[in-house]
Amino acid sequence: MNVFSVAQVLRTVILFSRENLASFQKNPRFAQSDLHLIPNRVFEREHDTKALEALLKKDPDTFTFMRTARIGKSYSGSILQGIELIRRLETNRKVKFIVIGVVEEESYVETIRKAAQDANVTLELYNTPEYTREASRFLYAADAVIGTGRGTMEAMSARLPVFAPLSDMVLPVLIDAETLPALFERNFSPRGKVEGKTEEAIVATASKLVNDPDFLAEARQFARKMAEEHFLITDAIKEKYWSIYHREMEKSPRGLVWKNLLPIVYYLNSYRILAKRVPQP
CATH class of the missing domain: 3.40.50.2000 (Glycogen Phosphorylase B;)
Incomplete structure (x- = not known):
């Protein structure tokens, strides 16, 4: 991933593959984020x-x-x-x-x-x-x-x-x-x-x-x-998700808006450009 990035910064990110994890680890915008690799994402189901x-x-x-x-x-x-x-x-x-x-x-x-x-x-x-x-x-x-x-x-x-x-x-x-x-x-x-x-x-x-x-x-x-x-999504995996969620909820949201100012401006500008391209009724 390039050093310049407009990715929205989150304090906690759950990733499904090692490729994704490596990409986020290289992105300086996520240097202070907690990154978790949890590929398990399939429920076991029985069918008739x-x-x-x-x-x-x-x-x-x-x-x-x-x-x-x-x-x-x-x-x-x-x-x-x-x-x-x-x-x-x-x-x-x-x-x-x-x-x-x-x-x-x-x-x-x-x-x-x-x-x-x-x-x-x-x-x-x-x-x-x-x-x-x-x-x-x-x-x-x-x-x-x-x-x-x-x-x-x-x-x-x-x-x-x-x-x-x-x-x-x-x-x-x-x-x-x-x-x-x-x-x-x-x-x-x-x-x-x-x-x-x-x-x-x-x-x-x-x-x-x-x-x-x-x-x-x-x-x-x-x-x-x-x-x-x-x-497979087991009870242990569910518990891991809940643990990450509860730890995240205990953190202060202070500074998140400032850290995401660049992506906010970037996406607002993108929407403005797209709006100009869409024919008005």
Whole structure:
């Protein structure tokens, strides 16, 4: 982050990723702030699977990859990486790719459908409200997930192996003990990078996951263990939030307005400029 910053100064800031923490630590405007890294932000929920199966049944004879994401510019890349991974799998099993998400731009739907067709990948696309409303309800139908951000955390809490998209490759990588630290640092965003991974190694690992039930079981166990340690909102995490809140309420607000004078002026001026651009009725 640049030395010049118009970020609003707060005495206490809770951050979700190590990347965010490092950014705030470098910003001199937050030199006197209490910075807390608390990535845990997923509640464990139970859903009526039997009722949901009327909409989407799990196919026990097919290994199913799933991606839940908006279908548009931001996340189409991760979907295409999922298609490419499935195309390269070395397996005799039936494999399919389920994508659930609101369509932001129709052109990306056609791009995704064409990519799947060219790759000979079985694609099921669901984009109507009964599917997209809390799409994580349908994780029961998946054997593995292509995931980013919060979706990664939800899938791992459901004991599902997750492949994270990479910014410098055309394939997503399995989140395991080796890749977790680097991917977690960027909060499992599409900007993730992992040093030392080759495409051949990624495909070999993915193929083993599809073909080897014991390896799949190990990956599921690892996913759940990491979710319990890092992602799920437990009673201890709730207590930590309350403790931070109560300490903050005991502090005096003196000086906050003065410290935020620059961002106040900056944003007021920005609104003034924008107001001039908006046609008046």
